[in-house]
Amino acid sequence: MNSYGNRFRISMFGESHGELIGAVMDGVPAGIPLCAEDFVADLSRRKSGGKGTTPRIESDMPHIVSGVFDGYTTGAPLAVVFRNGNTISKDYSQFRAIPRPGHADFTADVKFRSFNDIRGGGHFSGRLTLILVAAGTVAKKIASDVSFNASIKQIGGSDNPAEWDGIISDAMEEGDSVGGIIECVCNGVPAGLGEPFFNSLESEIAHLAFSIPGVRGIEFGDGFSSAAMKGSQHNDCFTNAAGDTATNGAGGINGGISNGNPVVFRIAVKPTSSISKIQHTFNFESGEMEDFSVKGRHDACIALRCPVIVEAIAAIALAQHIR
């Protein structure tokens, strides 16, 4: 199913080259001031990934079609749509024969018995992250006491921001791509959110994180490095009656429930799958291996666009619990 959430439910729809993409958001409390302009800041951050992001001009202005009246949310389902445009569909006709490595071409073809819309990745397109960002804007308004700050920590294996520009330029010259790591810090999360076991706060955030195309991993607090730590190093001792802790190895979550300290997690984003560099892969029509190059302009590093998407999914997760 293409929906998520019990208290703030998003149902998304649309394809890269269809007429509209959008989301229905249910469970939005009545009385939140909301207009199209409120979405612009986050949408702009997604759009301007800087060097290495595709120059395709997207028509990213949201259109609120229901759920808002006289400038405030009504409590009825909030539908937000985006019009597609500037798409060239003929580029994609060959992808049934040669499914692009790293893409969903093959799996979508199997799952949907070749009825899937292949144009521009169809429903699997990264363009649909626009919807996550829009939902995130609403979720941030619901979780209004929390600040969400995601930033890039690593590009192409380098922790040094000074090197990123060169790394990306080099990859572009080679017709190749690079990945990155994003960290998200959520301040102001009250203690007591989340459930033991199946709806742990980590479970909700991770569930949503893997809805972002290209995510390969997620870790909270000390994350994978905690596996190499001693308990005495990793445990967070409390320092006062407010529940503040001396360290934050748990990333602000104990037993699935927020402890009032910052919720911190990192996600790994794979290098962009679409590369012009030659790949030797199977042609399902000819039955032969062949050299293959993905045509067109593509982001060399999709991680650059991801911080605001990561903030969005954190906000969506918290909006399930905060009221």
Place this chain on the structure above:
Amino acid sequence: MNSYGNRFRISMFGESHGELIGAVMDGVPAGIPLCAEDFVADLSRRKSGGKGTTPRIESDMPHIVSGVFDGYTTGAPLAVVFRNGNTISKDYSQFRAIPRPGHADFTADVKFRSFNDIRGGGHFSGRLTLILVAAGTVAKKIASDVSFNASIKQIGGSDNPAEWDGIISDAMEEGDSVGGIIECVCNGVPAGLGEPFFNSLESEIAHLAFSIPGVRGIEFGDGFSSAAMKGSQHNDCFTNAAGDTATNGAGGINGGISNGNPVVFRIAVKPTSSISKIQHTFNFESGEMEDFSVKGRHDACIALRCPVIVEAIAAIALAQHIR
């Protein structure tokens, strides 16, 4: 909510020191042969974590109370319970004053306004992973064409199994604990399982993985290391009409949907939170920091018990999709 799944739904209940713990499993197809003995192999693997696991003798024999008739599942809800025993409740009375670092004592107290059952961690106890393992046994029968193989890859920072015994012994001597990394390989997963976006196969597995107490991270295929790779390195080229790929950097999943190659993921397990080593933490009753030691015998390395639990959650995730 303490339930998971749309097609194979588990609802769990129980506390460490209550009378029974158990699960209701709904959506189990009729006609699967099932008896109490079927659970023993997996339960034994969880129990015998070897060195560093607690000597507490658990009464781990499952009791099927509904959903099975004449040796076969009936299609009605399958309820499996375990009787608790050998518990000493008085150990836990102080945990409202000094919440144990790394545990849910503080967060549960906030969330449930001090009404939570604190004995032995109550509903947050690692003992409830018994239920995950039992559900996993059933899920493996539903996903009967898939083999699940989880194993320990790292303990206390070491990839070398020869060193693990010493690492754990050293930690125990210090009254400390160590973490580990588990890898799970699922062979025989048919292509086409999972959904784009919100119910991606990674989303489902990750959601469940963070239901396991102590999990700090999860990664699929190349995982976090993919962030430092080039697209040309990370992409998996197809090699034949069956959809086999030359590499498996994606961990068997493209666009949220299985591609027929092995589904591979790794999880990071933190060092056991309960340590006898002195921790300097806050006493919420006295309002003072104080030296604190967790009494009793505890696993020095909970990761040792985790492989079978990790297999269980993989099977539970796949059982949502396979029929």
Place this chain on the structure above:
Amino acid sequence: MNSYGNRFRISMFGESHGELIGAVMDGVPAGIPLCAEDFVADLSRRKSGGKGTTPRIESDMPHIVSGVFDGYTTGAPLAVVFRNGNTISKDYSQFRAIPRPGHADFTADVKFRSFNDIRGGGHFSGRLTLILVAAGTVAKKIASDVSFNASIKQIGGSDNPAEWDGIISDAMEEGDSVGGIIECVCNGVPAGLGEPFFNSLESEIAHLAFSIPGVRGIEFGDGFSSAAMKGSQHNDCFTNAAGDTATNGAGGINGGISNGNPVVFRIAVKPTSSISKIQHTFNFESGEMEDFSVKGRHDACIALRCPVIVEAIAAIALAQHIR
């Protein structure tokens, strides 16, 4: 939440006087032929309720914005929207002061703290049944072996169709309205659909039936009259190995599960709430009782439009179970 269904999920949105109303339908199998024209037959039946239905010309042509490619459903979410038009919003400004008897004006105001869109009933408008009908068209394609036939059995208390025209004319002359009873017969429902207890087939159909504005009751098979029958009269004896029964007092459902005989149910539709006849009701602004008349043209008998809506909800319910 404004969504329904686990396997065929509808999420609806929109307001009577907004720009668009629509639905996202998830779980539609790939490969079903579908185009805008397929919706026309059912939509026309809803529109042309004949005498007593409002002359407002609705722009009822559906617009498929996602989920269909080259004439077939893709398996991705199917979004269908309708453009609103021909609306005069100024009519509705007084409804916060004097909530219309029988309408949701008062309850919406309380629930949504006066932030609800009051124009034309907003999200509560009968116009949104357009969405149910559209979803029904899709559901009928999913449940393609079943025929759905709903018809009017009673208008204004009369079982005699010959009298209905006069009954409605009389009510219109008095500025009043009348109700009716609809019966739906579903032929071709295979045995074995539905669940014991909470998701009985009756539960699903009834749940959806009460989503239709104005429905006051539902009964299956012998319905309320069964309460006055003997068991020997009401029980349905089997007559052959196919499971055919001599009578159909159960309306084709035993223990919540279809038995292969026609599924038969009736719903009671109240008289239209909007009447020009004077009603003596409370003015929440002035704090006084006053004489009140609902202005504008309205259906004198909303039951006339309901048969196709009732078919729709039956199809939506069955589409949860048939594949």
Place this chain on the structure above:
Amino acid sequence: MNSYGNRFRISMFGESHGELIGAVMDGVPAGIPLCAEDFVADLSRRKSGGKGTTPRIESDMPHIVSGVFDGYTTGAPLAVVFRNGNTISKDYSQFRAIPRPGHADFTADVKFRSFNDIRGGGHFSGRLTLILVAAGTVAKKIASDVSFNASIKQIGGSDNPAEWDGIISDAMEEGDSVGGIIECVCNGVPAGLGEPFFNSLESEIAHLAFSIPGVRGIEFGDGFSSAAMKGSQHNDCFTNAAGDTATNGAGGINGGISNGNPVVFRIAVKPTSSISKIQHTFNFESGEMEDFSVKGRHDACIALRCPVIVEAIAAIALAQHIR
């Protein structure tokens, strides 16, 4: 699925002749005083249906196995079980050959491919209404400001309580059974509960009502008789600023949302299906029609037991919305 509810979720399990039946209730707020004795009053009402109810002595004492600590709910899942006893399983062996008219024997056999537990109706047994009643007791504590009062309005077609005893006696003498109508009045329901369309309060109550075995219809307020009324008769005019209405034809619900007036609904209960009177029905083994009589002692009128069950489902529905 055998669970219901988003905020107060019940998952039920068990069979008539199994060891235990029970429910897991999730979403119970922490801090509600609860002990086994709290269940006794409602359970006793279900048990003592008086004349015409089966003399089988049920072991109806509930056993709280989780979710309560020191006399208060903990916020963790509340599991309540009942031990079965006094069952004679051999009575039921013939029901695969001759499915009892009115029962789920045939449909369960089809749905579960003959793997269902047929003993005593298995999971379909009326005994499982014990669980609904137990869940209702908890739900009433959650919806503590509401009073629930269900009573019998009609037995065997008679509205006159003085005649009921004779009607039931006559039916028993004939080896036959009778049905009845129950009315439930919920006072103290605050205005604003329920959702437009799919989760209307009527939808939730009706969904649960049809989970009660033997229910054939439900109506709210004026119900089916509203179909024969004029709008001017059926509409409820407001009389004061509190939202009180002069009449209650809507049964306390407008647009799916409670309006603060009493929520009133009636359900029709069919005559007991198990009758000793001869029925001429099909033998699926012999392939012949034959005379058939259901052996054993059975309730002549299951409606007698239903009032407390009806209250329970009303409380469960409201517990989804009240906090």
